[in-house]
Amino acid sequence: MLLRQNFLIILVFFGMVLSGLIYLNNIQNSCNQQKKEQVVIKLLYNQPSVLVGRTDVASVTPWSAPIIWEGTFDPILIDSIYKQQNLTIATTVFALGKYTRFVKDFLESAEQHYFVGFRVHYYLFTDQPESVPEVKMGENRSLTVRKVQSFKRWQDISMSRMEQLEKLIENELASEADYIFCLDIDTKFYGRWGVESLGRLVGVIHPWLFDAPRDRFTYERRPESQAYIPADEGDYYYAGAAFGGSLEDVHHLTKTCREKLHIDAANSIEAVWQEESHLNKYFLLNKPSKLLSPEYMWRDINESAAQIKVIRFSNVAKNYAEVRPNP
Numbered sequence: 001m002l003l004r005q006n007f008l009i010i011l012v013f014f015g016m017v018l019s020g021l022i023y024l025n026n027i028q029n030s031c032n033q034q035k036k037e038q039v040v041i042k043l044l045y046n047q048p049s050v051l052v053g054r055t056d057v058a059s060v061t062p063w064s065a066p067i068i069w070e071g072t073f074d075p076i077l078i079d080s081i082y083k084q085q086n087l088t089i090a091t092t093v094f095a096l097g098k099y100t101r102f103v104k105d106f107l108e109s110a111e112q113h114y115f116v117g118f119r120v121h122y123y124l125f126t127d128q129p130e131s132v133p134e135v136k137m138g139e140n141r142s143l144t145v146r147k148v149q150s151f152k153r154w155q156d157i158s159m160s161r162m163e164q165l166e167k168l169i170e171n172e173l174a175s176e177a178d179y180i181f182c183l184d185i186d187t188k189f190y191g192r193w194g195v196e197s198l199g200r201l202v203g204v205i206h207p208w209l210f211d212a213p214r215d216r217f218t219y220e221r222r223p224e225s226q227a228y229i230p231a232d233e234g235d236y237y238y239a240g241a242a243f244g245g246s247l248e249d250v251h252h253l254t255k256t257c258r259e260k261l262h263i264d265a266a267n268s269i270e271a272v273w274q275e276e277s278h279l280n281k282y283f284l285l286n287k288p289s290k291l292l293s294p295e296y297m298w299r300d301i302n303e304s305a306a307q308i309k310v311i312r313f314s315n316v317a318k319n320y321a322e323v324r325p326n327p
Contacts, residue, residue: 045077057307061235061291067205069293070309073196079117082195088119089198090177090247092168093185094161095124096150098323100131102186102316107135107143109189113312118195121177124185125164152325162261162275166254169247181244184315186323190301191312199290201245201253203283207294207315209237210307220277225269226260227277229284238283239297240276242313245289253282 053059054071061067091114095103103124114120119140126132127150137143148164165182173180179198209217214234220227244250257278264271271277294305298314
């Protein structure tokens with residue numbers, strides 16, 4: 001009996017010792033793994049500098065919002081930060097009438113360059129769902145096609161977008177996405193458009209007016225319009241072809257612009273550039289938290305400018321008289 005008790009005591013003792021060794025080994029392995037991860041992270045990017053950077057362009061606005069240009073961010077570092085957040089980016093485009101011809105190039109180029117490695121849900125609004133070509137989507141990428149009514153004027157197509165976007169955010173996106181970008185379909189991606197573009201409220205500087213004084217901006221100049229901006233006011237001229245941000249902020253933007261568009265319509269006035277004019281008025285009163293340089297909405301892949309080191313996203317050359325339903 002005594003021998004059996006001694007055997008059990010020895011067995012328990014060795015069990016405790018073995019458990020302790022296993023615990024210590026696990027701790028050591030964990031520490032070694034953390035050290036390895038730390039070493040890997042250190043090897044991913046170069047040390048940032050407060051003395052070296054772009055000197056040919058402004059990289060911050062007077063209200064301290066960053067302006068994103070090539071050379072102002074490290075793509076590897078910023079991707080590693082946002083990868084931890086498991087984000088979904090909703091992206092809307094409208095293809096009505098003959099504009100369905102641009103869908104294939106837009107989607108195929110987006111799959112190569114647009115938020116690569118992140119979850120993206122495209123929402124395509126069209127009056128011709130049967131004309132939408134099949135485009136192979138990558139992992140965690142999806143396309144939803146929505147039928148909308150046709151319009152006889154391209155101006156009406158343009159103005160209807162704000163209402164459609166407002167409803168989409170209200171009715172569907174609250175539990176489906178973290179950010180949203182609203183883009184024109186007659187465009188194509190040529191370079192990276194990634195998480196460096198994400199922000200609470202994001203505007204894109206217009207490619208034709210990024211180097212122009214404010215009195216040359218094509219703002220709405222008639223005081224009768226809700227989009228009116230006097231000649232001595234204005235920060236930048238923003239492109240209506242690309243804007244985005246958080247769901248809450250873009251919802252407020254689209255709702256406000258839709259309301260202002262309806263007020264103008266009731267007063268029989270149409271802003272010179274429809275929703276783009278109202279977008280610029282909104283951004284004047286509600287400063288964007290981040291601006292994207294014209295790299296993110298260039299005028300033509302075949303045109304160049306000294307400040308544009310990379311063309312990421314650009315208009316597609318076309319005959320407007322041929323593709324639009326009216327002049």
